[in-house]
Amino acid sequence: MGRFDGKVCVVTGGARGIGAAIAYRLGVEGCKVAILDIDREAGEYRVNEFRSKGIDAIYIYADVSNEEHVKNAMDLVYQKFKAINVLVNNAGIGSSGKSLEEQTFDEWRRVIDVNLTGAWLCAKYAVKYMKIGKGVIVNIASTRAFQSEPNTEPYSASKGGLIALTHSLAISLAKYGIRVIAISPGWVDTSEWQVPPRKSQLTPLDHSWHPAGRVGKPEDIAALVAFLASDEASWITGVNIVIDGGVSVKMVYLDENIIEEGLSALFQDREVGKMFREVIEKLKSYRSVEDVRNKLRELLDKL
Numbered sequence: 002m003g004r005f006d007g008k009v010c011v012v013t014g015g016a017r018g019i020g021a022a023i024a025y026r027l028g029v030e031g032c033k034v035a036i037l038d039i040d041r042e043a044g045e046y047r048v049n050e051f052r053s054k055g056i057d058a059i060y061i062y063a064d065v066s067n068e069e070h071v072k073n074a075m076d077l078v079y080q081k082f083k084a085i086n087v088l089v090n091n092a093g094i095g096s097s098g099k100s101l102e103e104q105t106f107d108e109w110r111r112v113i114d115v116n117l118t119g120a121w122l123c124a125k126y127a128v129k130y131m132k133i134g135k136g137v138i139v140n141i142a143s144t145r146a147f148q149s150e151p152n153t154e155p156y157s158a159s160k161g162g163l164i165a166l167t168h169s170l171a172i173s174l175a176k177y178g179i180r181v182i183a184i185s186p187g188w189v190d191t192s193e194w195q196v197p198p199r200k201s202q203l204t205p206l207d208h209s210w211h212p213a214g215r216v217g218k219p220e221d222i223a224a225l226v227a228f229l230a231s232d233e234a235s236w237i238t239g240v241n242i243v244i245d246g247g248v249s250v251k252m253v254y255l256d257e258n259i260i261e262e263g264l265s266a267l268f269q270d271r272e273v274g275k276m277f278r279e280v281i282e283k284l285k286s287y288r289s290v291e292d293v294r295n296k297l298r299e300l301l302d303k304l
């Protein structure tokens with residue numbers, strides 16, 4: 002018996018990446034799976050893969066930012082499977098990373114349309130079917146809703162909006178027994194869930210600065226979605242759950258300890274970190290930058 006036997010889920014952006022892992026996990030636990038995605042090739046590949054593993058799955062071409070696509074897709078899922086119990090709003094795109102002055106209005110609109118409006122549209126057109134039975138909506142946000150690098154305004158704003166949309170929907174839909182939850186992942190390496198799968202490019206340093214000791218995997222997010230969508234989580238609604246290997250609660254100072262740790266991990270050699278530490282200690286014995294400069298000149302002259 003699977004936790005989702007007889008249930009139906011819709012996973013947007015389920016053809017590749019985190020969405021594919023979520024769709025797979027729900028499918029393995031008994032759910033019938035509908036993948037909505039704009040990547041036809043990956044969508045068809047994924048559905049064939051799922052079917053070969055005994056999962057009842059369909060792929061529907063749908064751009065989540067297009068109202069007609071979303072409405073038709075939800076109707077199609079209901080016609081095919083006679084229910085929609087779980088909606089995972091996972092489809093999302095990044096922003097260009099250009100400076101604020103270089104960001105275009107078109108870029109802003111596209112990111113907000115896909116990441117935020119898409120989730121609203123999917124909820125709007127799925128709810129007609131979800132309210133027939135109890136249901137769960139899981140919105141995949143991001144820790145970037147709370148923390149930023151420079152030049153990520155469209156993406157960060159879209160994810161912040163998604164968290165606000167989550168509690169708003171949770172309160173509106175509570176009367177139908179529908180729970181709505183946001184998940185904010187940190188850094189997740191999706192290489193193995195791409196089409197075709199890619200080799201991970203992560204370095205030891207990428208892993209080691211996570212308090213949990215590693216970068217996230219799509220399976221980590223999928224396991225949390227499966228729990229939240231299950232009856233075991235029936236007292237959880239309206240909230241955002243961060244899943245990031247501890248990164249967002251780590252106090253970060255760029256001190257010698259972090260650099261020593263980082264260099265050791267990068268070179269996979271403790272000695273490199275120690276050598277750096279010795280150089281730093283030595284440099285500290287000089288009184289000014291000028292002193293250091295002179296000492297370095299002296300050393301260079303000797304070479």
Ligand code: NAD
Pocket residue numbers: 013014015016017018019020037038039040043063064065066091092093094115141142143144185186187188189190191
């Ligand atoms: P991905 O690019 O690997 O997969 C995204 C999927 O969404 C693709 O299959 C793509 O075709 C589909 N998609 C894109 N635009 C669409 C649209 N308009 N309509 C329908 N489908 C569309 O991305 P991912 O890394 O797996 O990210 C999945 C979600 O998780 C996104 O919402 C992303 O913002 C979020 N997230 C990712 C990370 C990470 O580190 N990977 C971290 C935090 C949050």
